[in-house]
Amino acid sequence: KRPLRIAPSILSADFSRLGEEVKAVVDDGADWVHLDVMDGHFVPNITFGPPIISKLRRHTDAVFDCHLMIAPADPFLEDFAKAGCDRITVHEEAGPHLHRSLQTIRNLGKKSGVALNPATPVSMIEHVIDDVDLILIMTVNPGFGGQAFIPATLEKIRQANALIGDRPIELQVDGGIAPDTVGAVTEAGANVLVAGSAIFGKAEGGRYSAAIEALRAA
Ligand code: DX5
Ligand code: ZN
Helix, strand or coil, X not given: CCCCEEEEEHHHCXXXXXXXXXXXXXXXXXXXXXXXXXXXXXXXXXXXXXXXXHHHHHHCCCEXXXXXXXXXXXXXXXXXXXXXXXXXXXXXXXXXXXXXXXXXXXXXXXXXXXXXXXXXXXXXXXXXXXXXCEEEEECCCCCXXXXXXXXXXXXXXXXXXXHHCCCCCEEEEECCCCHHHHHHHHHHCCCEEEECHHHHCCCECCEXXXXXXXXXXX
């Protein structure tokens, strides 16, 4: 059984105080820090890239879990590795050479991940299953925080869980994860929960322990 991990998405953090926000969420019980990189092309929003990640890297030793919503991704993989990402996840839909992207990430010494948009079937990654350390099932359409969980993705989480079998692969979900959806996604097999608004939108006196505990307990 894979351990439950909470990965707060800093997309909903105060970008003007990002260093402090990352420190706070790690001190308050986050397992990984989820970094949503968007290019205004693969998704209709723009966030940040390697320069900001490398500055953040000085503030914490926590695992940096980088979710690349960029196309193409391959030309930038080395930059993200050098910036201090420990795990790098590319979208299946972002390029024609997924196998190459995954191998590049591993050759850079990082953990490889593949993300699937809600409309992309799990069968798309059958033949690269031994090249991934993480599968990310998107439970909303990527691009924005605060969207509603898409129930049809539950079946995909089950399918990904079956595909993983005994392999040491993390099964991550991202989008609309909150105390009311945690039960269904963990039941389906997810063990890494990304949450933006359910953590950064629920500060109590600037602290996040209660919000993180609420997800663990749900
Ligand atoms: C969506 C991002 C998510 C997002 C989740 O494109 O990949 O990580 O921040 O936000 P919530 O938890 O608010 O749905
Ligand atoms: Zn994400």
